[in-house]
Amino acid sequence: MPLSVTLPSRPLRVRPPGLGLRNIVTSLFRALLISGLFLFAIHMLGADLVGDARVLDRAVPAREGRLVDGSCRNKAVLISCSARLSARAPDGTSLTREASFVFIAWPRDSYPLTVVADSAQPSYLTTDLALDRFGNRAVTLAVALSGLLLLLSRALVRSLTTWSNARRLKSALDGRRLIATPLELQKRGSRQWRIVSGGLATGLRRSIWTVPAGSQPLYLDRGRDLILGVSAGGPEVMPVDAEGRWLGLTGAERDALLASLPPQLRR
Known part of the structure; x- marks a missing residue:
């Protein structure tokens, strides 16, 4: 198809999209955001999961255990619970702990919580619901982390592919008529x-x-x-x-x- 458009007769210094500073900054920001979400998930959910694993088979109702405040919220089938727990240690010391966990289930009106602890490790407080859903929570966290890793890898591959293609194109077209x-x-x-x-x-x-x-x-x-x-x-x-x-x-x-x-x- 002959084209009657006016292009400069001089050699052109092309700047293909993908090589600019904006593209680099955007790619870095996207990678840092996904990495931050990955680390946040490990810190907020993984730490409680590791702690609960240590008392999974030995937890009993804590002495004077009570739920100070907390709630469970649902988004579709994803249930997110956070609570502030308190109990009394064998020596009478007051114990408190913030707990949070996420699992997958059909939503229901309420989620009763009982504060539990291991008598050999009374300072670590958790809930019966968290322990009952331990396997579910582990799978949920694994799926979430896998999804974030997939997003991160796709973002990196897309950025590298865009940059590589732009470099190849610049080499083929730059400085030519x-x-x-x-x-x-x-x-x-x-x-x-x-x-x-x-x-x-x-x-x-x-x-x-x-x-x-x-x-x-x-x-x-x-x-x-x-x-x-x-x-x-x-x-x-x-x-x-x-x-x-x-x-x-x-x-x-x-x-x-x-x-x-x-x-x-x-x-």
Whole structure:
């Protein structure tokens, strides 16, 4: 498909999406957020699970044990309980402890709690409900941690893939005179474009582009979802954003490019 659009005749310094500082900061923030959730889950839920494992088979109702305050909340089938427990040690010392645990079950109106402890380790207070649901809690925590690890690995793989593809593209296109080529925009999200390039002679190539939020393509034919891309004559192609940033266009070059498009396709 011949394209009558005006691209600069000079070699262009391309800046493919994925190499910018914003992408690096976003990727690091996402990885740190997921890692933080992982560590939070281990600290808040894993510590109680380890402590309860030590008294699982030896816990009995604690002396003067009572629930100071606490509640269980449900989100669908996920039940989250937190409580402040108190009891009296054999020597008369007052004992208190904050306990929290999460398990999966069908919700019910109330969850009665009895404060229990191991007579050989009276300072560690827990509840009968926490011990009754010990296996359930262990599975719930394992599933949650596995899910977070999966999210973290996917985020890292996506970031590394985006960075690697952008580096390869920059190596193929940077500092060269580029030619216009039509690309099919199969799907467009806020941060991701799915693009098809090539044709019958060269074969179709599908690629997924991670782009900055708010990025706009330059349409050649909205009815057929064709957008403007560039290449150096080889298989590597890059879509063109409406601001011309990825091509490193000057203001005048961007204006000339937009002026060469049909009026109904200009921004």
